[in-house]
Amino acid sequence: FLLVLTPVFSAVAAQGHHPHTRQRGMMVSFEPEVVHRAWQILEQRVQQGRPDRLPFWQELIKHHPLMEPHVRVLARFSSLLLLGNLAESGSPPARLPPARAENSPAPTTRPEDWQKRRSPPSHGQPAGQGQQNSLSEAELLRALIHEIQTPLSTIRTLVSLILKRHDLPSRVREYVEKIDRECTEQINRFGLFFQATETVMPAATPQEGRRLQLEPIALVDLVRQNLPRWQEQVERRGSQLELEIPDELPDVVSDPKALEAVLFGMVDRIARSTPAGSHIRAQLVSAGELVKLQFQVNTPEGSDTTVAAEPKSPQAIGQLLVVQPDTGAVSLSLPVTQTLFRALGGYLTVRHRARRGEVLNIYLPRQL
Secondary structure (H helix, E strand, C coil): CCCEECCCCCCEEEEECCCCCCEEEEEEEECHHHHHHHHHHHHHHHHCHHHHHHHHHHHHHHHHCCCCHHHHHHHHHHHHHHHCCHCHHHHHCCCCCCCCCCCCCCCCCHHHHHHHHHHHCCCCCCCCHHHHCCCCCHHHHHHHHHCCCCCCEHHHHHHHHCCCCCCCCCCHHHHHHHHHHHHHHHHHHHHHHHHHHHCCCCCCCCCCCCCCEEEECCHHHHHHHHHHHHHCCCHHHCCCEEEEECCCCCCCCECCHHHHEEEHHHHHHHHHHHCCEEEEEEEEEECCCCEEEEEEEECCCCCCHHHHHCCCEEEEEEECCEECCCCCCCCEEEEHHHHHHHHHCCCCEEEEEEEEEEEEEEEEEEEC
């Protein structure tokens, strides 16, 4: 087991077997009630085995009161799990947000008072205090992303274990690999949504979230490395992606990880909104002090798509996301995507051609 007490959150983890499936694993909880129960059990053991240490043990809880974790804590915890196998994770640790402002007094919540924090405000409570307990759109979206990504990550972990079996029938392996691709695709999509909440709707304090690190990038190498994944994503939607890259191209300045995620999101958006049978032509060219990556969508001539009415416009879901009524696909809104590219040092333009598809131009500053 593991009991964690910090000024930001409290958590307890225990290794054992699932009560129903008997599968071995680790269960983690951030709930103050669960942490308090674990604390009480340990306090009884301290009292029985080391009564001389009991005052020190009880003093700890005064300095680390149990409190409801902020949704950003859960989001960071989830993002670390989604990096892949924890043993192979070489990424730097995510920075957790402070539980309170630096100049505010420390909370004095006792373990037995944690329920009071969960109670809804009374009708006589001032309006300002009630608003402080409400979640913003970004916080709500982060919580939903956590709820969606966590089971997908669990499925992907189980799938990886299945794929390690050498006696797996080829037909079953094909199905399992498809499950892995679907889970990975959705995890990447919602990871991009999370990046948008961090960039477009930043946290209250500048210490929170991951800051973009702009640095020289060999854009040609980044595009070539991701091209097979882009083509697979487009081909699964019944279209084709062709890329033209010059022999020599100057490096650009951007954040490599964030740029890779946003570009995949762009390809995903194009693949989902493009009618089957379309041809997507991508071109990487130098444009003065900028480097341009262009995606030109050419819809199939003579198909039902070109003679029918124009597709319905995406409908907004809050400030960040839009849904395509025809397909139900959810993606980042165009203004949010453009904001992401501006944060990455470049900008995005979109030109709509009636019944012929879109032309998307991504401009990034070249390394001088």
